Amino acid sequence: xxxxxxxxxxxxxxxxxxxxxxxxxxxxxxxxxxxxxxxxxxxxxxxxxxxxxxxxxxxxxxxxxxxxxxxxxxxxxxxxxxxxxxxxxxxxxxxxxxxxxxxxxxxxxxxxxxxxxxxxxxxxxxxxxxxxxxxxxxxxxxxxxxxxxxxxxxxxxxxxxxxxxxxxxxxxxxxxxxxxxxxxxxxxxxxxxxxxxxxxxxxxxxxxxxxxxxxxxxxxxxxxxxxxxxxxxxxxxxxxxxxxxxxxxxxxxxxxxxxxxxxxxxxxxxxxxxxxxxxxxxxxxxxxxxxxx
Amino acid sequence: xxxxxxxxxxxxxxxxxxxxxxxxxxxxxxxxxxxxxxxxxxxxxxxxxxxxxxxxxxxxxxxxxxxxxxxxxxxxxxxxxxxxxxxxxxxxxxxxxxxxxxxxxxxxxxxxxxxxxxxxxxxxxxxxxxxxxxxxxxxxxxxxxxxxxxxxxxxxxxxxxxxxxxxxxxxxxxxxxxxxxxxxxxxxxxxxxxxxxxxxxxxxxxxxxxxxxxxxxxxxxxxxxxxxxxxxxxxxxxxxxxxxxxxxxxxxxxxxxxxxxxxxxxxxxxxxxxxxxxxxxxxxxxxxxxxxx
Numbered sequence: 001x002x003x004x005x006x007x008x009x010x011x012x013x014x015x016x017x018x019x020x021x022x023x024x025x026x027x028x029x030x031x032x033x034x035x036x037x038x039x040x041x042x043x044x045x046x047x048x049x050x051x052x053x054x055x056x057x058x059x060x061x062x063x064x065x066x067x068x069x070x071x072x073x074x075x076x077x078x079x080x081x082x083x084x085x086x087x088x089x090x091x092x093x094x095x096x097x098x099x100x101x102x103x104x105x106x107x108x109x110x111x112x113x114x115x116x117x118x119x120x121x122x123x124x125x126x127x128x129x130x131x132x133x134x135x136x137x138x139x140x141x142x143x144x145x146x147x148x149x150x151x152x153x154x155x156x157x158x159x160x161x162x163x164x165x166x167x168x169x170x171x172x173x174x175x176x177x178x179x180x181x182x183x184x185x186x187x188x189x190x191x192x193x194x195x196x197x198x199x200x201x202x203x204x205x206x207x208x209x210x211x212x213x214x215x216x217x218x219x220x221x222x223x224x225x226x227x228x229x230x231x232x233x234x235x236x237x238x239x240x241x242x243x244x245x246x247x248x249x250x251x252x253x254x255x256x257x258x259x260x261x262x263x264x265x266x267x268x269x270x271x272x273x274x275x276x277x278x279x280x281x282x283x284x285x286x287x288x289x290x291x292x293x
Numbered sequence: 294x295x296x297x298x299x300x301x302x303x304x305x306x307x308x309x310x311x312x313x314x315x316x317x318x319x320x321x322x323x324x325x326x327x328x329x330x331x332x333x334x335x336x337x338x339x340x341x342x343x344x345x346x347x348x349x350x351x352x353x354x355x356x357x358x359x360x361x362x363x364x365x366x367x368x369x370x371x372x373x374x375x376x377x378x379x380x381x382x383x384x385x386x387x388x389x390x391x392x393x394x395x396x397x398x399x400x401x402x403x404x405x406x407x408x409x410x411x412x413x414x415x416x417x418x419x420x421x422x423x424x425x426x427x428x429x430x431x432x433x434x435x436x437x438x439x440x441x442x443x444x445x446x447x448x449x450x451x452x453x454x455x456x457x458x459x460x461x462x463x464x465x466x467x468x469x470x471x472x473x474x475x476x477x478x479x480x481x482x483x484x485x486x487x488x489x490x491x492x493x494x495x496x497x498x499x500x501x502x503x504x505x506x507x508x509x510x511x512x513x514x515x516x517x518x519x520x521x522x523x524x525x526x527x528x529x530x531x532x533x534x535x536x537x538x539x540x541x542x543x544x545x546x547x548x549x550x551x552x553x554x555x556x557x558x559x560x561x562x563x564x565x566x567x568x569x570x571x572x573x574x575x576x577x578x579x580x581x582x583x584x585x586x
Contacts, residue, residue, distance in 0.1 A: 207413030211504030
């Protein structure tokens with residue numbers, strides 16, 4: 001069984017690498033050819049276009065940066081008609097749930113199967129094979145992907161039918177963004193009140209306020225280290241997807257909508273490539289003060 | 294050294310009990326006398342009014358329900374003038390930082406020392422002696438309280454000068470409230486998108502969205518178990534303290550202010566005595582849908 005891996009960027013590269021090390025045969029396509037040489041050394045077959053890479057593949061994994069790129073690379077009539085009938089497409093990038101459902105329909109029209117399986121855990125999880133995989137799939141398709149997911153992640157959760165993997169990822173990103181906002185406000189409040197913000201973070205890690213965001217992003221805020229990690233622009237893209245879904249489905253999510261507008265302002269102000277914990281900078285600017293008084 | 298313990302309710306009772314078990318001499322005053330009989334059996338001396346309880350005490354611990362009650366019970370000229378000069382008042386309830394500073398000034402006028410030392414960990418932490426204690430104090434006063442804090446809590450953090458213990462507690466409560474709001478929105482989004490909300494919670498506990506709130510309050514939301522725990526009305530009281538502090542000090546905290554208005558609506562709607570995770574009910578009502586579709 002050959003796997004076609006489309007998109008070997010920051011996440012895709014280590015994921016494809018782990019599949020090669022686990023003994024899978026991997027065909028690779030990436031827009032920037034020079035990013036594929038490390039994979040070639042591990043035994044990957046490199047192809048100059050997606051159609052060539054997927055021609056003999058029973059599994060097609062996509063890890064591309066947006067729904068639009070995916071549509072250019074794979075989800076168009078010309079490319080889908082090149083796939084082996086019956087093959088399984090596993091889309092592991094984070095895209096809007098409605099796009100995932102649309103891609104699943106397109107795949108179905110070409111007798112192809114489809115799983116949406118976005119991940120959390122970042123580049124480190126990708127490297128260490130410890131991603132959490134949120135799968136929207138039929139039970140039988142998920143069974144076919146099991147051996148692959150076992151290599152890529154430490155945990156695969158079946159969220160529900162196709163599209164719900166992306167829903168779970170949206171839920172994840174909504175919580176992350178709002179929690180970053182909450183930690184920013186709490187640390188600024190602490191500083192303004194004359195407290196030692198390091199001591200506050202340490203105290204709060206012991207109680208109900210504790211979270212991975214307070215631990216990791218809180219530490220970044222205190223160190224003022226906004227080297228990404230996850231960027232503000234990707235956080236905004238995810239929030240835009242969430243708010244678009246909510247709007248289409250008549251759902252009001254007041255905190256998520258508020259933090260979307262905050263990230264919009266952060267990104268408009270030129271901080272798009274900073275870590276998403278840089279939302280603190282937006283809040284500091286709003287208040288003309290900083291947490292290091 | 295005798296400790297006067299003023300206020301032996303849900304939190305104070307197990308805390309005083311732990312002090313007695315650790316061998317301290319404890320004088321107890323509580324408004325409802327019948328709530329003190331278990332402590333009497335452990336060897337506490339029970340007094341019918343605060344002045345009698347604190348007359349021979351070197352340490353005075355208060356765990357009363359509001360700043361107003363504290364002012365009636367202890368922080369008034371008549372009662373403070375009954376205290377042994379040089380004694381140390383340790384105020385462990387959650388009150389507004391500006392009230393704590395005012396109480397410290399009043400204490401100082403009577404040659405009394407003052408620490409604000411609110412806690413997190415709830416009734417369970419109080420029972421098990423595993424509270425996290427956030428202390429606003431001078432170094433020497435904190436040193437005098439060390440043996441007592443070692444009995445009551447598993448961790449004491451020196452946040453800064455008097456008043457900053459309450460600031461840390463405010464930071465804690467702001468994060469808890471906003472995170473409860475974030476988890477509510479994420480679970481409702483998940484349900485509306487056709488996902489299995491239990492699977493979503495499980496998946497998200499593995500990544501950056503993980504928090505004690507997602508773990509414990511998220512579980513309550515899924516089980517629809519809103520028996521408190523911490524009540525919505527206490528959460529609102531804390532948010533009111535935070536927003537009043539922010540307003541006095543010209544600080545904008547948009548997410549905290551938004552969640553305050555949500556809790557205000559929840560409490561106005563009659564849910565004041567439910568667990569604070571019942572914020573989900575407010576969001577469901579706003580959207581005319583529930584997470585159990």
